[in-house]
Amino acid sequence: MAxxxxxxxxxxxxxxxxxxxxxxxxxxxxxxENGKESLxxxxxxxxxxxxxxxNKGGGTLSSSDTKLLKRKNSQLKTYFDNVIKHVSNADSIVxxxxxxxxxxxxxxLEQRNELKEKLRDxxxxxxxxxxxxxxxxxxxxYS
Numbered sequence: 001m002a003x004x005x006x007x008x009x010x011x012x013x014x015x016x017x018x019x020x021x022x023x024x025x026x027x028x029x030x031x032x033e034n035g036k037e038s039l040x041x042x043x044x045x046x047x048x049x050x051x052x053x054x055n056k057g058g059g060t061l062s063s064s065d066t067k068l069l070k071r072k073n074s075q076l077k078t079y080f081d082n083v084i085k086h087v088s089n090a091d092s093i094v095x096x097x098x099x100x101x102x103x104x105x106x107x108x109l110e111q112r113n114e115l116k117e118k119l120r121d122x123x124x125x126x127x128x129x130x131x132x133x134x135x136x137x138x139x140x141x142y143s
Contacts, residue, residue: 017091021138022083024097024105025127026076029083032138039131040086044079046072076101080108084115094120094141098127 019034026048031040083105087093093115095102102122110116125137 018089019092019138019142020087020090020094021134021141022087022093022095022097022105023125023129023134023137024083024095024102025099026101029079030134031083031086032134034138034142037135039134042079042083042086044075046075046079076104077108080105084109084112088115090118092120092142093118094123094138096123096125096137096141098125 021032021034023030023032026046027044029042029044031042093109095105095109102124106119106122109119121141123141126133129137
């Protein structure tokens with residue numbers, strides 16, 4: 001009887017887990033909770049910069065490019081902090097999206113002890129997905 005009760009408790013806990021998918025690029029994050037039909041969009045305020053490069057003979061950045069890069073990194077940190085606030089109570093997190101921003105976000109999650117164990121995967125996905133496709137992607141991932 002006790003073994004049966006333990007199995008039921010484990011099964012209930014598995015179905016009650018908050019499983020989150022985050023589609024992310026440098027413009028926005030879309031948070032999808034598995035089993036729900038609603039999405040939460042978080043717009044980024046990261047500016048897009050075109051770095052001009054360094055000296056003609058070398059690969060170093062100019063001082064203005066260095067300042068722009070520091071500013072962008074600061075904006076990304078603020079953006080990531082905002083996304084993390086919305087998923088801090090998740091039990092499981094998968095991050096997906098089209099570009100390198102998801103890799104930087106993964107590194108940010110891994111620096112946070114309370115979240116690094118919850119990160120399940122980081123995957124490449126299309127940059128143009130409808131809301132229904134996002135929901136379906138998360139559903140398929142967790143099934």
